[in-house]
Amino acid sequence: MALKTPISMFQYQLVYGKACHLLVELEHRAYRATKFLIFDAKAVGEKRLLQLNELNEFRNSAFENSKLYKDKTKVWHDKKIATTAFEPGQKVLLFNLRLKLFTSKLKSRWSRPFAVTRVSLYGHVEL
Structure with missing residues (x-):
């Protein structure tokens, strides 16, 4: 798994909106899901809608975290800049x-x- 970005989210989480699992675990879950699968279109649609809303929440939190990170970086950078005032004759x-x-x-x-x-x-x- 990759390191967290400065906005305190993993890259995989930013793209897909969920934590990254190993392929073996996903394969195992997929095998178990196909064994006990019951096709209910309404429930699947509601679940997909819930996942899309969660993805929007992840994106909003990533946007807020990136804004906070940029603000902190700007404050730190501006603190390091030394302003000098020159006067004629100096x-x-x-x-x-x-x-x-x-x-x-x-x-x-x-x-x-x-x-x-x-x-x-x-x-x-x-x-």
Whole structure:
């Protein structure tokens, strides 16, 4: 059986709406069911309708669990982001993303200090 997903449900349960059983157990149940089978269309229809309603409940709970997981992940991620407010006249270092890693291992990727000249409303900075 696979591990549970972050939304606390098994993948098989998400798809089929029930717990996963081994094939031998299903085969045994199917053999016993065929031995004592009585065909009642109305009862079978009601049982199928009940199974469909349970499947909808499983899907709703999976949706709620995924929403809770996404919210928790977003809160955790937003907590890790450090916001910095720059002001004109402040000295900052510029990080060079295009510098190759293996050209010179000990060369710093930070370049000389620059002065901030203007900060826009959306956080864009002019150096």
